[in-house]
Amino acid sequence: MFNQPMLFLFILLIIGFIAKNQSLMIAAFSLMVIKIIGLESKVLPTVGAKGINWGVTVITIAVLVPIATGDIGFKQLLDAMKSFYAWIALGAGIAVALIAKNGLVLLAEDPHITTALVFGTILAVALFNGVAVGPLIGAGIAYLAMQMVKIFQ
Template sequence: MSYWSGEVMLVVLIIVGLIGRSPIIATAASMLLVLKLTSLDRFFPAVERRGMELGLLFLTISVLVPFASEKVTWKDITPLFTTLLGILALTGGAVATYMNGKGLDLLKAEPHLIVGLVIGSIIGIVFFRGIPVGPLMAAGITAFLLKVYEWLTRSM
């Protein structure tokens, strides 16, 4: 069974992605299954090591396209520093990157948690129509929840 366990898990993820109408999960699992079945799984370490960087690169490129196409100008950026919504957006970005750093620290200390983060992300995608933005934010939220739990159990 161990020979087939990876393939079976990927097929299950493809089915979950299709049922949950999550083409990203279905496509990612399909691509990994193709790599595995064509004996190209030797590239898994490179994909694991650099895949997130590539994903973040393309995500960042897609977010920056409005700057390149001049749909967003300097005039549009000024309110970021002068309106409540803009200041909240700046604060949200700073808090998110801080939490991502805490998530990275947590994953370095407890790497096995990635399994729970991935399964939780799949649950969020399938049942809550969520968008997977990466395990670092999920780990950052987990680190925050862990601190809240520790604080609550200490104060009881």
């Protein structure tokens, strides 16, 4: 029952506790419980395959809540577009989406890179109070950096 994956998850749980990172603690604890109760082969493949999409969906829902509640409407959108910062935000949103698209390409072509990306995300979450939305955008940034290296070789 206490094997290498469980030890690794336990260490991540402790790191989450030390760093006061609730998301990391919940994630590590949940995965430990899934393994302990024996649902690993039924649950983990599905979560691994679809979890990022679920997470993006939940984040998108959270972002759209102000629209659903009426706090943000067309008037606020039009008012915001009069701001120079809004145009910067619009451009950043487009750039991040395009960069993340390349991350999907990298993960499909070079899946072992996922290990380094996940570890980088864990470090950022645990040590720098980051948010674990990084693997996909991290893969996109890595993809762009790798393309730059190829160009200058």
